[in-house]
Amino acid sequence: MKAIDIRNKYLKFFERHGHIVIPSAPLIPENDPSVLFTTAGMQPLVPYLLGEKHPEGTRLTDYQKCVRTVDIDEVGDNRHLTYFEMLGNWSLGDYFKEESIKMSFEFLTKELGIPVEKLSVTVFAGDEDAPRDEESARIWEEVGMPKDHIYYFGKDDNWWIAGEEGPCGPDTEMFYDTGKEPCNKNCNPSCGCGKYVEIWNNVFMEYYKNKDGYSKLKQRNVDTGLGLERMNMLLQGKETPYDTEIFKPIMDKLLELAKVDDITSRRIVAEHMRSSIMIISDGGRPSNVDRGYVLRRLIRRMTRHLNKLQINLDELSNLIELNIENLKEMYPELANNKEIIKQVIIEEKDKFIKTLEHGEKEFGKAITKIKNERLQKIDGQTIFKLYDTYGFPPEVTGDLAKEQGLELDMEEFKKLYKEHQEKSRMGSEQKFKGGLAGETPETIAYHTATHLLNAALKVVIGKDVHQKGSNITPERMRFDFSCDHKLTDEEKKEVEELVNKWISESLPVTVEEMKKEDAIKSGAECMFIEKYPDIVTVYSIGTVSKELCGGPHVKNTSELGKFVIKKEEASSQGVRRIKAILEK
Ligand code: SER
Numbered sequence: 001m002k003a004i005d006i007r008n009k010y011l012k013f014f015e016r017h018g019h020i021v022i023p024s025a026p027l028i029p030e031n032d033p034s035v036l037f038t039t040a041g042m043q044p045l046v047p048y049l050l051g052e053k054h055p056e057g058t059r060l061t062d063y064q065k066c067v068r069t070v071d072i073d074e075v076g077d078n079r080h081l082t083y084f085e086m087l088g089n090w091s092l093g094d095y096f097k098e099e100s101i102k103m104s105f106e107f108l109t110k111e112l113g114i115p116v117e118k119l120s121v122t123v124f125a126g127d128e129d130a131p132r133d134e135e136s137a138r139i140w141e142e143v144g145m146p147k148d149h150i151y152y153f154g155k156d157d158n159w160w161i162a163g164e165e166g167p168c169g170p171d172t173e174m175f176y177d178t179g180k181e182p183c184n185k186n187c188n189p190s191c192g193c194g195k196y197v198e199i200w201n202n203v204f205m206e207y208y209k210n211k212d213g214y215s216k217l218k219q220r221n222v223d224t225g226l227g228l229e230r231m232n233m234l235l236q237g238k239e240t241p242y243d244t245e246i247f248k249p250i251m252d253k254l255l256e257l258a259k260v261d262d263i264t265s266r267r268i269v270a271e272h273m274r275s276s277i278m279i280i281s282d283g284g285r286p287s288n289v290d291r292g293y294v295l296r297r298l299i300r301r302m303t304r305h306l307n308k309l310q311i312n313l314d315e316l317s318n319l320i321e322l323n324i325e326n327l328k329e330m331y332p333e334l335a336n337n338k339e340i341i342k343q344v345i346i347e348e349k350d351k352f353i354k355t356l357e358h359g360e361k362e363f364g365k366a367i368t369k370i371k372n373e374r375l376q377k378i379d380g381q382t383i384f385k386l387y388d389t390y391g392f393p394p395e396v397t398g399d400l401a402k403e404q405g406l407e408l409d410m411e412e413f414k415k416l417y418k419e420h421q422e423k424s425r426m427g428s429e430q431k432f433k434g435g436l437a438g439e440t441p442e443t444i445a446y447h448t449a450t451h452l453l454n455a456a457l458k459v460v461i462g463k464d465v466h467q468k469g470s471n472i473t474p475e476r477m478r479f480d481f482s483c484d485h486k487l488t489d490e491e492k493k494e495v496e497e498l499v500n501k502w503i504s505e506s507l508p509v510t511v512e513e514m515k516k517e518d519a520i521k522s523g524a525e526c527m528f529i530e531k532y533p534d535i536v537t538v539y540s541i542g543t544v545s546k547e548l549c550g551g552p553h554v555k556n557t558s559e560l561g562k563f564v565i566k567k568e569e570a571s572s573q574g575v576r577r578i579k580a581i582l583e584k
Helices: 003-016 043-049 097-111 134-143 228-235 248-257 263-281 290-308 313-327 338-372 380-388 394-403 410-437 441-460 489-504 516-521
Strands: 059-067 083-092 119-124 150-153 159-161 166-177 196-210 213-227 467-473 476-482 509-515 535-541 545-548 562-572 575-583
Touching (some): 003 228, 043 166, 043 213, 083 228, 119 134, 134 150, 159 196, 166 213, 263 290, 263 338, 338 380, 441 476, 441 489, 441 545, 509 516
Parallel strands (some): 119 150
Antiparallel strands (some): 059 083, 083 213, 196 213, 535 545
């Protein structure tokens, strides 16, 4: 069995149990600048977990492309991945614990054929916020889980929430026993020694948490997530995901090309290349901030390890092709995006090579200073500056320092690095929180303005203009669109005037649900057709704009204020970017 077979079995199984298969949302959440990447299958479903009606009903299933970046520096070991696929099934106020656990048990034991003895489960032990989950434990026993394979743990292990605020609840997690020796007599699924590997998480989402504490949601939901790469690895009896068909061809090729082998470097190259491919295919581009910076780091780290393996960087193009070839059965969209993916990665690699050259110069300056002062060590500030400003990794600094007979003050560097990480972690939590806490009146207004801008560009520039992305904060909007030239001042003025004309006409914003095909036939605009479910919501603004969109929007364009274009610039090849604001 391969990963794709597990995915197909999963979706079919839940389809048989009344679920509708919905498409994976893009890795880059649309119109949602508050999160970096889609990190879990539930993320695009938050409004529906909170009670909004989903057009496809109350039982859904999908495979979701996910990127999690907290562990980026751990990649290279035998388990951490930045990109992964999560299989999920949801009950939106439909079934709850009993049916959920029964289905999971049936899927694991019957469909995947895992012997019960290999399975253990954990349930919530209870605290002042929510009761001990004896119900789940009882259901597990009833379906056939041996009592001594059922463990109770507290919030750290058995409570799930994305970030600090949002829908959440106790969960029951399923573990696979790898057969390794117990680490000690208290070895259990939460000890992390590697004997037990978590394979599936069913969250019983009936609470909402905000800064005031917990409250009950309108409905009781189930949100489950099963990590595909991990399950695939276990079923194939492999020690790491790199030994499965997902990575093996690329790992072998790297071994063939490497002049100096290092398995950690090969894993980093294979993993980061796959993540970069997936992110770029969904519209991500390298930059110095947020998600663009994550992509930049992935490509740079990959390049550095290609260097370490002494693989000629001219091989990169072939390696990307091989990787796409290997992945395209699972992600057919990659075939169409092959050229742009190669272009983006190779351009970023070239930039990095230049950065390394700059970094070496800076390093030279630092060395002169240190030698003049007759010091033995390169101080942490310098290592950090080389790292943070010049993208010069401490390992490289270390190698060069050695050649000069110097040491690195890694203690101080680590301290600075930790402070920096702490700051960015707080930043991303803030972001996720923002996403779940919902939209503000400002971001809603900007969201409607992007539809007007999209429509105005089509009138002024031409029908071939299409949205390529957008980014909204309460202060401004950014809109990327396909266009082969820099807009002239007249064009910018015309676009601005047209949007303002529509705003002054007080056009109503209306929403309707329709079949995807009918929506497209009716001329509704959409960004990625394959990414929408069969029934879609379509927002219209008077008769000037019609777009497939999840909302929310203002009710009338008169709520928007004055639309002002602040900047028009290149975003990437063939894509222009407009920054605009709404003045009240
Ligand atoms: N949201 C839960 C998780 O990410 C279950 O899907 O683990």
